[in-house]
Amino acid sequence: MNDCIFCKIVKGDIPCFKVYEDEKFLGFLDIKPLNPGNSLLITKEHYRWVYDVPGFGNYWEAAKKLALATQKVVRSNSINFLTLGYEVPHAHIRIVPRFENDGHIDGIRTTAIKQIPKEEMKQIAEKINKITSG
Numbered sequence: 001m002n003d004c005i006f007c008k009i010v011k012g013d014i015p016c017f018k019v020y021e022d023e024k025f026l027g028f029l030d031i032k033p034l035n036p037g038n039s040l041l042i043t044k045e046h047y048r049w050v051y052d053v054p055g056f057g058n059y060w061e062a063a064k065k066l067a068l069a070t071q072k073v074v075r076s077n078s079i080n081f082l083t084l085g086y087e088v089p090h091a092h093i094r095i096v097p098r099f100e101n102d103g104h105i106d107g108i109r110t111t112a113i114k115q116i117p118k119e120e121m122k123q124i125a126e127k128i129n130k131i132t133s134g
């Protein structure tokens with residue numbers, strides 16, 4: 001889709017901090033992170049919803065791979081997966097590392113955005129990408 005921001009990221013028209021890539025999926029850090037290491041795993045082709053994606057199981061296997069790599073890098077207690085799908089109308093799994101006292105309490109507060117310097121984002125992304133592509 002021409003005016004879809006995620007399709008533009010896939011095409012390389014918009015830069016991203018890449019954390020995962022295979023034939024079908026692309027992962028990158030969320031520029032409005034809910035915690036350090038928060039990434040989005042999207043399909044390279046445009047689908048509206050996560051459940052529209054062919055190979056739903058493969059999609060989640062990729063999400064798991066990215067989550068485990070992320071956990072290693074940012075040393076989170078756990079990882080949450082969010083698939084609300086409202087902000088951008090292109091299938092995405094939001095991968096959110098969780099920490100003690102991270103401001104999200106029992107759920108995820110989608111407004112609790114963290115300020116993380118670009119340089120730190122870049123370093124986190126490079127470390128995760130090294131694991132997921134290795």
Ligand SMILES: [Zn+2]
Binds near residue numbers: 001004006046047089
């Ligand atoms: Zn799209």
